[in-house]
Amino acid sequence: MFEFFFKYPIPVFTKGRWVLLGSWPGWLLPVLIVASVVGLGWLIRSRLSEAAPIMHTWRAGTIWLLQSLLVTLVLILLWRPAITVAELKSQQNMIAVLVDDSRSMAITDSGDDGKASREAAAIRSLNAGILAGLQKRFQTRVYRLDGGIGRVAKVDDLQPTATATHINDGLKQLAAETADLPVGAVVLLSDGGENGGGVDLETISALRNRRLPVHTLGFGKEQTKHxxxxxxxxxxxxxxxxxxxxxxxxxxxxxxxxxxxxxxxxxxxxxxxxxxxxxxxxxxxxxxxxxxxxxxxxxxxxxxxxxxxxxxxxxxxxxxxxxxxxxGDRRRILYVEGEPRWEYKFIRRAAEDDHGMQVVSMLRTTENKIYRQGISDPQELADGFPVKAENLFKYDGIIIGSVEAGYFTPRQQELLREFVDKRGGGVLFLGGRFALSDGGWGASSVTELVPTFLPSGKNTFHREPATAQLTAAGAESAVTRLVDDPAKNVERWKKLPYMMDYQEAGAPKPGATVLAEMNAGRAKLPLLVTQNYGRGRTAVMATSGTWRWQMNQALGDPTHDLFWQQLLRWVAADSPGRVVASMPVQRLMDDGRVHLSAMVRDKEYVPAPDARVVAHMIGPAGASALVDMRPVPNNAGSFQAEWTAEKPGSYVVEVTATRGTEELGRDVLTFERTDGVAENFHTEQNRELLEKLSSQTGGRYWKAEELRRLPSEISYSEAGISVRDTKELWNMPIVFLMLLGLMSAEWLLRRKWGVI
Amino acid sequence: MKLFQATIIAVIAAVCCTVGSAYQRTADWGYQPEQSNVKAEFAWSRLSYNSNLGSMGYRGYGYGRWATWQRDYPKADRQFLIALNRLTRIQGRPTEQVVNLDSDDIFNYPWVYAVQVQTWSFSDEEAKRLREYLLKGGFLMVDDFHGTADWENFMNGMRQVFPDRPVEDLENKDEIFHVLYDMDDRFQVPGEQYIRTGRTYEKDGYVAKWRAIRDDHGRIVVAICHNMHLGDAWEWADDPDYPEQFASMAFRVGLNYIVYGMTH
Known part of the structure; x- marks a missing residue:
């Protein structure tokens, strides 16, 4: 229909450039159009007084409009409008036909009856005329597309058995392999199931640089029913x-x-x-x-x-x-306690049952005596709280119990801050008669570590009962999860025995999260508040009376121990080591390329750009490789490496950093290469991807009923060997119809108004 | 004549009472102190148990004359609490707390002291409650029972609580003797009777036995001070006739046991 009125197919208009072939200057055309329109207007207006009264209304304007359009159209035609469009030269170009042969193309949801496989439908489309139509004017090459591309001698040989679809890689490979060939266009028949995540900018750029349009034909239902x-x-x-x-x-x-x-x-x-x-x-x-x-x-x-x-x-x-x-490594937490108290005992007992946790504690039993528990050697903490970063940063977390801020020197307080900020450790502040505001922490230099605005006064610690309950955030948190069912967990907290005491911790700071509150008399106060600080995290637990959860519930009730084990793990588990290895993804889908990064720090957690970093890759069937990681410029302490995991399976990577003979640290991570699994997901036709790909490259997404036009319209391409053709527009049927229509319209209106 | 006989009887009765009172020298028999409502981290808890002297008509928890649980009570407790608050950073309540096994209130006091435990007697429910108390994290210190017969009587009750857990002799290296004071040089601490008799032992308890029962993690849950009378040493620590070294040893033992109970 479009071609009937406009003489040429749509691509001529969408891809072509408008020109005026007339020898008269182009600027003259708008001048004359404006002059004609104005002149007509003046003429009609000046004669209006002599016209019939019926024309003294909007009718005169209508006549003026119709006449102006007619004059404008005639003037444009006098300037000989045309379109120049690039067109592939016949028999001198090649059309690359890519047929997806991945396993998802075997799904039987295509064809007229919806029972044919997508692959069969694609082959049928090619054999039903597309391929023959293309071959009349172009050479064609048929490729299978899965993890990459490969030429296929006969279309009928294609079988949907490949384990992956990487449209992006396939197109990139095609662009590279046909760089010296006159490829005029690409025809892609696929369900759009791209396993690699999408078509990247690099591939789009490669295609656009060659002005290579990708025409896409989608197969498969766009939405499953069940x-x-x-x-x-x-x-x-x-x-x-x-x-x-x-x-x-x-x-x-x-x-x-x-x-x-x-x-x-x-x-x-x-x-x-x-x-x-x-x-x-x-x-x-x-x-x-x-x-x-x-x-x-x-x-x-x-x-x-x-x-x-x-x-x-x-x-x-x-x-x-x-x-x-x-x-299986044990996380070590330093617990500083200023007085013997029950909470200390029961926290330690809870931690002792956690094999992944080692609580090293220093307890002030008298004014001048410190009792140490959980130490690894007799010298540990023998001189009290560490005064050197390398000694403090050995721990993964710190608990500050009922101990005054003034017990720590300014240097130790600064180390405490750096422990969280720089080392990435966790600090937990407990309530107590020497804790929080009553211990002078609000006025200390590290008050910013506390996730609440501590009250300014003292006497915030009360030996009065308080009950606990979860907030909405606490209901979702793993720290406070005592039973798996969220609703039951909330109820479980409400039924916990009352705590022996509580402390006013103040309002939570912006960015802090209140996981649990307590009901103390009529007041509702924050009980457990957490926040991220620098590279680490801090929390406040504003009571020292949770030991009643252990003593006042049935023997064997895990509530107390479970809560403290989870809270202590929150404090320490995410504290990074001196070497932290990472990968963008740890599940490689049909692609073995590994991008490995590592951040290396020394004992004081200062970045160590002078380290030697080696990654030991251990794969399936005894595969093993050593990969040197290279420093990343302008990012001190950061190292990276690329490697390829050839075989599917699980891999273990051990990254070791050394400086001279000293080992700075090591880290272990795992990844897995799975082939063929991604193909099972997102099996509906990804029309969005196909449309986007074609529109970004100058091609078109074709529906089944439009396919017969593909061989003819595909030739309007600037890729390959093409010529620029000029197509005059004056003889388009639509032009004559418009001329006739404008004149007829004026005549009919005049007849109707009786002014002829 | 009748007046003379009455006088003689009255004198004899007075002498008997005086001698009996002097023998015990317990200044506060029958004294029923008020329970304190002062709130502190640590409350010295004395176990009021049911005595097995029922056949003699003295069964019960009461503050009666023969309620054996209250031996040295409350002076021993309060003198000890003075030392506790003075020598450690533990916030101790200035007065003691009496607890029993009839209610769950004992679970609010994770450290408990019991004396004259050769006389204790438990119902099944009480034994179960004490067992649960100890396994949840409670700590029991027993004191002031002497000799073979007392030991057997003590164990009769203890076997109701822990039928299978062994009693072991503590060694010098055990943490409970080093948690606050290093106490490798322990010796028998006699009761107040030492002032009159010069003997450090009572009955056939010639040698002090430092014993314990542990939980599954190896933590001491019952500290047994057999053949010694620490309570008397605390009570009579201010008596110029009572030797200082016994009182000092008794205080150090008690403080170590409390700190151990609050840390393990």
């Missing part, structure tokens, strides 16, 4: 042995709104936890939180799965796995 698909699992990649891990699982469903399924977490074959889930509205992402025990030290492959429901179209996307490196 499916549950795991979207993501947010889980820390490191954990301490036996720690409580929190995983946020997001998924979406279609066709099962209101239905029920089970979210199960497995460590190997063993189910570590499960949760009944009621499915939300269709298409919306639903998020569930599950808690589970990290287990013993080692590398864990934790799988999260949603139990398949009847009639599900794709059950392979119901599960997702994550690797967790569980460390």
């Amino acid at each position: 499916d549950i698909e795991m979207e993501d699992v947010n889980l820390a990649s490191r954990a301490m042995a036996d720690s409580r891990m929190k995983a946020t699982v997001s998924f979406r469903e279609r066709g099962y709104s209101g239905g029920k399924t089970v979210l199960a977490v497995r460590d190997g074959d063993k189910i570590v936890t499960s949760k009944d889930v009621t499915l939300g509205p269709d298409g919306t992402i639903q998020t569930e939180t599950v808690f589970f025990n990290a287990g013993s030290a080692g590398v864990r492959r934790v799988q999260f799965s949603l139990e398949p429901l009847g009639g599900e179209e794709n059950v392979a996307n119901n599960a997702m796995a994550r690797l967790v490196s569980v460390s």
Whole structure:
């Protein structure tokens, strides 16, 4: 239809450039148009008094408008308008046809009856005329597209068996391999299931530099009818042995709104936890939180799965796995206590049951005696609280009990601040008669470490009972999770025995999070408040009376110990070591390229750019490699390396930093290369990606009913060997129709108004 | 004649009372002190238990004349608390707290002291409550029982609480003897009777026994001071006739046991 009126196909107008072929100067055209329009207006207005009364209204304006349009159109035609457009030269260009042959193309949701596989539908489209049409004017090369591209002799040989689709890599490879070939356009037949995350700017730039349009043909349903698909699992990649891990699982469903399924977490074959889930509205992402025990030290492959429901179209996307490196290293916490008290005893007892934690304590039993517990050697803390950074920074966390700020020298207070800010450690302030405001911490130089604005006065510590309850933030926190079910956990907190005492800690600072509050008389006060500070974190627990949770509940009740173990782990678990290795992703999907980074610091946690850093890669089947990591310019202490994991499987990377003969530290991380798994996810046609790719490269997304026009319209391309053709527009049918229409309209109106 | 006989009887009765009173020298028999409402971190808790002297008509928790749990009470307790507050940073309540096994109130006092434990007797419920108290984190110090027979009687009660846990002799290197004071040179601490008799022992308890029962983690939960009378040493520490070295040893033992109980 478009070509009937406009003579040429749409690409001529979208890709061409408008020109005027007339020999008269171009500036004259608008001048004459304006003059004509104004002249007509003046003429009509000057004669209006002589015209019939009926014309003394908007009717005169209509006549003026129609006549102006007519004159303008005629004037434009006199200047000979035309379009110049680049067009591929016949038989001198090549069209690259890329057919996705990944496993998702085997899904049978295409064709007229919706029962043909996507691959079969794509081949049928090619054989039904596209390929023949292209071959009339161009040479064609057919490629399979999966992890890369490869030439295919016959289209019918394509089988949808490849384990991955990397459209980005395939196009990049095509651009590189055909750099010296006159490729006029690319035709991509795919479901858009890009496993690599999308088409990057580099690839788009490579195509645009060659002005190579990518025409895309999408296959597959854009929306499934019955499916549950795991979207993501947010889980820390490191954990301490036996720690409580929190995983946020997001998924979406279609066709099962209101239905029920089970979210199960497995460590190997063993189910570590499960949760009944009621499915939300269709298409919306639903998020569930599950808690589970990290287990013993080692590398864990934790799988999260949603139990398949009847009639599900794709059950392979119901599960997702994550690797967790569980460390058996003990975290060491320095606990400074200013007086013997029950809270000290029961915190220590809770920590003793946690094999991942070592609480090293110094307790002032008398004015001049310090009793040390948990020390590793007789010299540890023999001189009291450390005065050197390298001695204090050995610890991962610090607890400040009922001890006055003045007990610490200004240097020690500054070390305490640096411990959090620079070393990235955690500090927990407890309530007590020498703690917080009553201990002078509010007026100290490190008051900024406390996550609350401490009251200015004293006598904030009260030996009166107080009960605890969770805030909304506390209900979601792993620190305060006593039972897995969130609602039951909130109720569990409300039923805890009262605490023996409480302390007014003041209002929480901006950015701080109140996890628990306490009811003290009629007042509601912050009980447990946390905040991030510098590289580390701090918290205040404004009581010394939680020991009643241990003594006043049934024998064997884990509440007290569990809470303190979780809080102490929060304090210490995330404190970084001197060497911290990292990777952008720890699950490589069908791609073995590894980008490894490491931050190296010395004993005082000062960046160590002069370190020698080596990564020892240990892979499946005994594969092993040593990779030297190179310093990153302008980023002291930062090192990086690239490596390729050739085989699928789990890998362990041990990064070791040395300075001379001294080992600065080491870190271990894990990653996994999985091939073929990503292909099970997002199996609906990704039309958005295909449309975006074609629009960014000057191509077009083609619908099935439009395909017959593809061979002819694809030729309007500036890539390959092309000529610029000039197409005059004066003889377009639409022009004559407009001339006729304008004149007829004026005549008909005049007839109607009776002024002819 | 009748007046003479009455006088003789009255004199004899007075002498008997005086002798009996002098023998015990417990200035506050029958004294029922008020419980303190002062709030502090540490409350000296004395265990009021049910005595097995029931056959003699003295069974009960009461403050009666023969309630054995209150031996040296409350002077010993208060004199000890003076030392506690003076010599350590523990915030001790100036007066003692009497607790029993009839209610869960004992769980608010994680350290408890008991004397004359050869006379204690537990119902099943009381034994269970004491067992739970100790396994949850409570600490029991027992004192002032002497000789073989007392030991057997003490153990009769203890076996109700812990049927299977062994009693062990503490060694010098044990942490409880070093937590505050180093106490490798311990010796038998006699009761007040030492002033009159010069003996450091009572009955056949010739040698002081420093014993303990531990929990599953190896922490002492019951500290047993057998063949010694620390309570008397605290009580009579201000008596010029009572030797200072015994009082000092008794205070140091008590302080170590409290600090241990508050740290382990």
